[in-house]
Amino acid sequence: xxxxxxxxxxxxxxxxxxxxxxxxxxxxxxxxxxxxxxxxxxxxxxxxxxxxxxxxxxxxxxxxxxxxxxxxxxxxxxxxxxxxxxxxxxxxxxxxxxxxxxxxxxxxxxxxx
Amino acid sequence: xxxxxxxxxxxxxxxxxxxxxxxxxxxxxxxxxxxxxxxxxxxxxxxxxxxxxxxxxxxxxxxxxxxxxxxxxxxxxxxxxxxxxxxxxxxxxxxxxxxxxxxxxxxxx
Numbered sequence: 001x002x003x004x005x006x007x008x009x010x011x012x013x014x015x016x017x018x019x020x021x022x023x024x025x026x027x028x029x030x031x032x033x034x035x036x037x038x039x040x041x042x043x044x045x046x047x048x049x050x051x052x053x054x055x056x057x058x059x060x061x062x063x064x065x066x067x068x069x070x071x072x073x074x075x076x077x078x079x080x081x082x083x084x085x086x087x088x089x090x091x092x093x094x095x096x097x098x099x100x101x102x103x104x105x106x107x108x109x110x111x112x113x
Numbered sequence: 114x115x116x117x118x119x120x121x122x123x124x125x126x127x128x129x130x131x132x133x134x135x136x137x138x139x140x141x142x143x144x145x146x147x148x149x150x151x152x153x154x155x156x157x158x159x160x161x162x163x164x165x166x167x168x169x170x171x172x173x174x175x176x177x178x179x180x181x182x183x184x185x186x187x188x189x190x191x192x193x194x195x196x197x198x199x200x201x202x203x204x205x206x207x208x209x210x211x212x213x214x215x216x217x218x219x220x221x222x
Contacts, residue, residue, distance in 0.1 A: 004155070040214065041214060042117065042211070042212040042213055042214045042215070043156075043200065043202075043212035044212075045209070045210065045211075056209075090155070090156070097208055098143070098204075098208050101146075101158045101161065102158070102210070103155075103158070104148075104155035104156045104157070105155055106153075106154055106155045107155065109153075
């Protein structure tokens with residue numbers, strides 16, 4: 001149990017579907033992150049939220065839309081995805097933006113067909 | 114831009130010692146992290162270095178040389194459960210965290 005919970009663990013969706021990934025942290029942290037992990041590639045930072053405000057968007061296509069309604073919850077809304085978006089999507093949290101340790105969820109394995 | 118380089122895979126025998134290297138080139142430096150990730154699981158924090166030298170935590174040690182842009186993770190007395198991917202990550206001068214591709218360690222009996 002890492003204190004960061006992601007649902008669903010696995011998701012298969014068609015290119016015309018709309019789905020959402022959910023992340024919840026029980027650690028009282030103020031910063032939350034979305035990462036994408038593809039095979040043979042480094043973890044790619046997608047979005048950073050601090051105190052519910054988006055502080056970083058790393059040139060992510062608009063078909064990925066994050067939402068942070070409060071400091072404990074983070075969503076990633078998906079629509080009209082492409083097969084190359086298939087990857088493991090990891091959520092993480094940390095006490096602040098410059099903390100020494102980030103805690104990761106187990107990820108959502110997304111397959112776009 | 115950031116560049117974090119790690120070897121991709123290594124195999125080692127149970128009980129042995131293995132060293133995983135990481136070289137980096139970043140704009141500024143605010144710390145280097147090592148994470149362990151078992152297949153299908155979340156990355157978990159192992160160590161953090163911000164000053165030169167060796168940090169020891171039980172069977173795991175991490176070393177940093179900022180002048181060389183180099184770190185290594187040393188795993189001693191290898192156990193089967195140590196089979197995992199080991200991720201090196203560097204926080205740059207803007208506090209952005211950049212990850213390497215990870216090094217897959219396979220421990221064999």
